[in-house]
Amino acid sequence: MLTATYAQVAIVAEHNKVRSVLQDLQQCIQNCMRTAAGAGYATLKSTFFKLKEFHDSFRWRKIERHLLPSLRRFNPEAATLIDELESISDRACELLHTADLQLEQANHGAGRVADDVCESMGMVCHHIQLRLDREEQELMPLAQRLLSVEDWFGIAARFLSEEPVGGLKRPAFGAPWLPATSGRERSALV
Template identity: 35%
Template sequence: MLTATYALVALSVEQASVRLNLLAFQQYVRTTLMQQNSVTMAQLEYACNSLNTLYQACQWRKTERYLIPALRAATERADQLLDELNRLNQSALAAVRALQEQAEALADAGEGQVQRISDNIETFCTAMLQKLEKEEHELFALARNSIAGDAWFSIANQLMLHDKRVEELKRSAPPAALPDAAAINMPRLQVLPMIDMNLVQDDTISTMPRLRARAERELPAPK
């Protein structure tokens, strides 16, 4: 089961990176936007872009692209859990669309609309964090016990090819045009590979060894 352990460690590291992004944005909204009496159109557009970026990052995760399809093919015991994960994903997507509708309809948001904006962002972050939690504590355990050894080799190979492709895209992608974060009083988010916003911060790289070590400690011992 060494291959399964390798794959699950890699997936846990990715989960931790996504979680950091979600928590950072959720905390920002709670401590800044929710304290304001109004939200400018620039802030609302930036919030929409941030939620869309975070949602895309969650969809591009290796868990979504490789582990879940392999688990669905391996056993029907995962169907109920996968349905629950899909419901959380649909809740998050509905929040993204609701925020986009607000951005299209409003020039400036008043105080009552600040609450609606904050509620949509909170709904999104809560749903995605719950999805990550269920994946780590339920999906990974079910996958370890249900997916056969040969399938784990295939998954591990897909993970390596995925990383290689990400690196190639990062090298070939032109620098993205960044919004003036200082002008609209919003922080830059850490952004995962495959997303069309080049805002990766140096501290993300420095934290990866610690995240990997944490993932290795938290993973159950192979049977």
């Protein structure tokens, strides 16, 4: 029972960290929106890359790597919810791609594009928030109901035994706030 509790607490702690970073990103985006007319390309680009790095690290969460694969095998209820969560993530990814295209237009001096970039980035955050809410309100209660103590033990054991990939640790959720890395270094992390 203690390992089940450990796994659940680890997931909740990670969720809280993700929410904190997401809130900081939303504040950055709101600041860009307030000053969109005066926000330069460098500010938009910086905010976009913080969001992109956050989004990229989102798929390395414990819930993604360990809990969802364990749940998917149980029943249609779990599979349906997981598919809906993945659909929300897919939409966030599409919006991130849209923001990237809009950012390129902003680089070429296209009119009100800064507002559009900010709005797209805000929608990415909205979808991530929606996913986090559904994970907390629907997925975790479902997991607590469906997974046995042995399943939770296996999940907790995987948490504890994770080895850094390629000698590098996966980005933590503070990563978007670290200095930018070169493309080669960034691709080694993802």
